Amino acid sequence: MCLGTDADPRDLMMITTTDAVIMKRLARFGFSFKRGGVHTARTLMLNELSRLFACVSSPDAGVEDYSRAIVQGNCLDKPTGETRRLSRKHLKDLYGLDSSLLVFRGLRYFWECEEAGRPLMALLCAFSRDPLLRAGVPFIFSFYEGQAVGRIQLEAFIDGLEPKRFSPVTLTSLAQNLNSTWTQSGHLCGRARKVRSKPVATPGAAAYALFLSYISGDRGVFMVESEFSRLLDCSQSQVIELAQAASLNGWMVFKHISDVVEVAFPRIIHPQELE
Numbered sequence: 001m002c003l004g005t006d007a008d009p010r011d012l013m014m015i016t017t018t019d020a021v022i023m024k025r026l027a028r029f030g031f032s033f034k035r036g037g038v039h040t041a042r043t044l045m046l047n048e049l050s051r052l053f054a055c056v057s058s059p060d061a062g063v064e065d066y067s068r069a070i071v072q073g074n075c076l077d078k079p080t081g082e083t084r085r086l087s088r089k090h091l092k093d094l095y096g097l098d099s100s101l102l103v104f105r106g107l108r109y110f111w112e113c114e115e116a117g118r119p120l121m122a123l124l125c126a127f128s129r130d131p132l133l134r135a136g137v138p139f140i141f142s143f144y145e146g147q148a149v150g151r152i153q154l155e156a157f158i159d160g161l162e163p164k165r166f167s168p169v170t171l172t173s174l175a176q177n178l179n180s181t182w183t184q185s186g187h188l189c190g191r192a193r194k195v196r197s198k199p200v201a202t203p204g205a206a207a208y209a210l211f212l213s214y215i216s217g218d219r220g221v222f223m224v225e226s227e228f229s230r231l232l233d234c235s236q237s238q239v240i241e242l243a244q245a246a247s248l249n250g251w252m253v254f255k256h257i258s259d260v261v262e263v264a265f266p267r268i269i270h271p272q273e274l275e
Contacts, residue, residue, distance in 0.1 A: 022217070029215050030096045030103030030128065037132030040166075040174050042090045044181040046122050048076050049091065059099065059108045066097040094126045102269065103128050106211045109268050113251050114204030121208050123185035123199075124228055128212060135161060136178045137231070140187055143196040149188060151175045187233060201232040206242035207252045211265055221261050 023033050038045075055075035056065055069075045070088040078084045091097060096104035107125045111118055127133055139157045143149050154175040159166065166174060182188040186199030206229070213226035223229065229239050240256055243263075247254035253264035 026216060030098075030101030030105075031216065032093075032129040033131065035131065037130040038090050038093045038126075039130060039132045039177045039181065040170055041177070042094075043177045044122055044126055044184045045087075045091060045094060046119060046184045048087060049095065049122055050118070051076055052091065053108070053111060059105075059112065061099060063092065063096075063098045066091070094129055095122075096125075096129065102215050102273065103212065106208055106215075106265070106268050110204045110208040110211070110251065113207075113249070114202055116200055117202035117205035117208075119185050120199055120201065120205035120232060123181070124205070124208055124212060124231055126181070127228070127231060132174065133178065133181065136182075137227075140182055140196070141230075141233075145196050145198055147196045149179070149194045149196055151179060151194075154178060199233050201234045201238065201242060203242045203246035203249060204251065206232060206239050207246035207254075209239070210243055210252070210254070210263055211268065214263055214265065215269070221259055223263065224261060 023031075027033065052066060052069060052075060055069045055073065058065070067088055070091070071081070071084045074084060076084070076087055078087055095107065099105050099108065103125060107121055110121055127137070136154065136158065139154055140149070151172070152175075155171050158174060159171060179188060179194055183190075183194065186197060188194045189197040209226070209228040209232055210223050212228040213223040216226075216228075218226050224236050224239050224243075229236070232239060232242075234242075240261075243252070243254040244256065246252050251267075253262075253266065255262040
């Protein structure tokens with residue numbers, strides 16, 4: 001079962017028993033299939049995530065450690081207790097903030113490996129956890145590099161998925177926040193006028209994309225072709241080259257011979273989790 005870059009999001013209303021079992025398993029790893037999403041209120045929050053990770057340096061930190069840093073320590077420099085609590089909630093919803101969740105543990109591991117790929121890593125994690133972000137992927141990828149991307153067009157696309165689900169005010173806010181997220185990840189550029197652009201795909205980002213593909217159940221060449229790898233916005237041959245570079249750096253194990261692809265993440269996935 002894919003998370004939804006190719007499938008019509010309306011199909012998610014027709015969940016089979018098998019899908020439900022798979023979703024329950026993936027939820028244990030940190031994937032989320034909740035109907036709502038952070039993007040009605042916030043964006044990717046890349047700057048806040050960066051500040052939080054700089055403040056909480058331990059990769060083994062738990063959700064309580066991140067919570068204390070945000071609320072008691074005010075590491076995000078928010079003016080009131082309420083805004084601190086809201087920031088904590090939104091960051092937890094987007095990223096998990098719990099090292100027991102594989103999705104988040106992988107993010108934290110590759111985040112420390114490499115700085116240049118962090119915008120894409122954040123997007124990949126948020127994509128795994130925010131259905132509203134997933135729903136907008138086909139829209140963004142329908143534009144070619146250099147083409148203008150209008151907010152009103154995005155509003156129409158979202159409204160077309162589930163007509164009248166969102167009020168006009170919420171729809172506008174959602175579209176603005178999604179456009180901001182895609183700008184932070186590098187898929188869009190510009191301020192008032194958004195233009196489709198190419199993000200910076202790096203070995204660390206590619207390794208994290210393959211990691212998410214692997215724990216979601218993909219194997220072999222399907223990992224290179226997965227919805228996570230496509231978010232890198234580069235060719236499959238480039239994904240392989242980036243993964244090979246990540247393997248040389250010791251961040252993962254990547255073997256590619258002809259159409260055979262094998263990966264391993266011994267520094268992230270515990271032996272009992274492999275079962």
